[in-house]
Amino acid sequence: MxxxxxxxxxxxxxxxxxxxxxxxxxxxxxxxxxxxxxxxxxxxxxxxxxxxxxxxxxxxxxxxxxxxxxNGGQIVHSYSRDIDFIEKHYGQDTGREMGKMAFEGGQIIRRLVDQYNIDCDLKDGGIFAACNSRQLREMEEKKALWEAHGHTQLEMLTPDSIRDHVGSSRYEGGLLDKSGGHFHPxxxxxxxxxxxxxxxxxxxxxxxxxxxxxxxxxxxxxxxxxxxxxxxxxxxxxxxxxxxxxxxxxAMPCGTQVITTEPLNEAQQRELLPQDNCVEDCNYLLDYFRLSGDGRLIYGGGVTYGAREPDKIESLIVPNMLKTFPQLKGVKVDYAWTGNFLLTLxxxxxxxxxxxxxxxxxxxxxxxxxxxxxxxxxxxxxxxxxxxxxxxxxxxPQYPFPGGRALRIPYTAMGAWYYNLRDKLGI
CATH class of the missing domain: 3.50.50.60 (FAD/NAD(P)-binding domain)
Structure with a gap:
């Protein structure tokens, strides 16, 4: 066999x-x-x-x-719910202790890479890109929150300065985390x-x-x-x-889709991501992208609930990629795949x-x-x-999804639809 x-x-x-x-x-x-x-x-x-x-x-x-x-191969700190949510719902003591650990995972990755000489194309710098003014305000709040918990390697990006990092007109600014980064997972x-x-x-x-x-x-x-x-x-x-x-x-498995382009020339790479940072936007159903070690654009997103395998991954992701980088029209996609992550209530x-x-x-x-x-x-x-x-x-607390297996997918999809609508309206 x-x-x-x-x-x-x-x-x-x-x-x-x-x-x-x-x-x-x-x-x-x-x-x-x-x-x-x-x-x-x-x-x-x-x-x-x-x-x-x-x-x-x-x-x-x-x-x-x-x-x-x-996965997208990005070092993104904290948790899917940030420290302020934890403090509000589970108390100051729990929030403080989880805040102490919120940035440790990235340090562990770098320690292992350095100590064991792991060849994985590790590069520094990650950006949270704001698609509207509400998201930009949220990034200002995230910066203040993380700095209150000791994480100081952060810089706000204006509509002008984000162009030095991302060759797209899609974003109104963002937050640069200099201790973020990306690698071949x-x-x-x-x-x-x-x-x-x-x-x-x-x-x-x-x-x-x-x-x-x-x-x-x-x-x-x-x-x-x-x-x-x-x-x-x-x-x-x-x-x-x-x-x-x-x-x-x-918990419930959810699918995310990723594509990888053919290798881009150096001029294309500099145009898309001049500082070679990784990027994720601030939408609930977010897009994320970066350059690979050999100069390809890796672009992901397109969450599906219940771990369904989409028939045509490219049809889900390429339109998003071209919305961000219309200059890539006609670029060949060499790889497309899906994978599951696990969502809790x-x-x-x-x-x-x-x-x-x-x-x-x-x-x-x-x-x-x-x-x-x-x-x-x-x-x-x-x-x-x-x-x-x-x-x-x-x-x-570890809650089961309401309604068991039969209802957890539609309930979660309805919630995603609501937050996706908010992102599109900028509210």
Whole structure:
């Protein structure tokens, strides 16, 4: 039987490591078993291996197969709900503690890239681009909020100054986060996997977990083997399936689409993104884009609810790209793909324990690149017995979507329609 393959993305085509790790075929023991080899799983596994734990990772498909290897590749700080929302709804203490962690994920990424010499085209600078005056005011408020929590590498962009960063007339200004950035996400997670393996860790691909058996020592079963472990970390996120039903009820997979153009010449690259920053706009159903390491424009957006696979990704994304950059009319699209992220009702991450030794983190709601790397460090600390930060996240309420599976998609789509209308009207 052939080994499973990645989606037909630009990232998969340009991956540094295309080697396949063999599936689990026997019964083994470990200190910790991690389910899922995406950012959450590999950040957890690598942090734990650095602390001397014997860690095994089970991946149903390939390393970075899900959102971690398909996303826009942008370092965007904080959470899908920002710190002021958390303070208002869950109290000043919770807001303050989550504010302390809101910018740590990007620092973890840079630390791992530097320490393990990960080749992933990491570049500095990210922009939140405002499409109307309301959004520009919101960016001014975000700047003040983040600065109050110690993040000072921010600069407001006017309608004129944003042209120095984005070659489009679409935006009324924005917020430049100099500590933001962008990278090749699949090569980052593959580099983290190689770092983990260099510390003695073992990854089994094509090893879907069929059952997690609770007990003083958990037993994690696959079709052809098992792992007996003191602790389990469940890190499947939008690709967990029905393995843990109580987790499935709390969140909903959503699809986002990405295209990548043919390589652009240097003049085109300078015209589009003169400072080589990444960009996301401030709409609820947002667009995001950046240049790849070899000079292609990577452009994404087009959220679909319930993880539906669109028939023609290009037809969803190319009109948005041309609205932003009409000068790209006629440019060839070389790659188009879709991937799923996991949305929670409150749009905040869900951390928790099942029993005494099964931990999980999921539901980053579109802010998974940095939040998942933070999650790995927080989960590692909790297993070491330093659970204060984990308990902050675990203390947030985790509501199921109303109406169960039948109604969560239409309810969420209706909410998205409302916010999309607000964005179009600028109110």
């Amino acid at each position: 052939a080994a499973p393959s990645h989606t037909t993305s630009y990232y998969a085509a340009s991956a540094n490591d295309k080697a396949f790790r063999a599936p689990l075929t026997n019964h083994i023991t470990a200190d910790i078993c991690v389910i899922g080899a995406g950012f959450t799983g590999m950040s957890s596994a690598l942090h734990l291996a650095e602390q001397g734990f014997k860690v095994v990772v089970l991946e149903a498909s390939r390393i970075g197969f899900g959102a971690s290897g398909r 699949l090569n980052l997670v593959l580099g983290e996997a190689a770092a983990f393996e260099s510390l003695g860790g073992v990854i089994y691909e094509d090893s879907a977990v069929t059952q997690v058996q609770e007990g003083d020592k958990a037993v994690i079963h696959t079709a052809t083997g098992s792992v007996t472990a003191d602790f389990v970390i469940v890190a499947g996120n939008a690709y967990l399936g029905g393995l843990i039903p109580k987790l499935e009820q709390k 409150m749009r905040l991450p869900q951390f928790g324990r099942i029993g005494k030794n099964i931990y999980y983190a999921q539901g980053y709601s579109g802010h998974g690149v940095t939040s998942s790397h933070l999650a790995g460090k927080v989960l590692c600390d909790a297993i070491k017995g330093q659970a204060e930060r984990f308990d902050i996240f675990a203390g947030l």
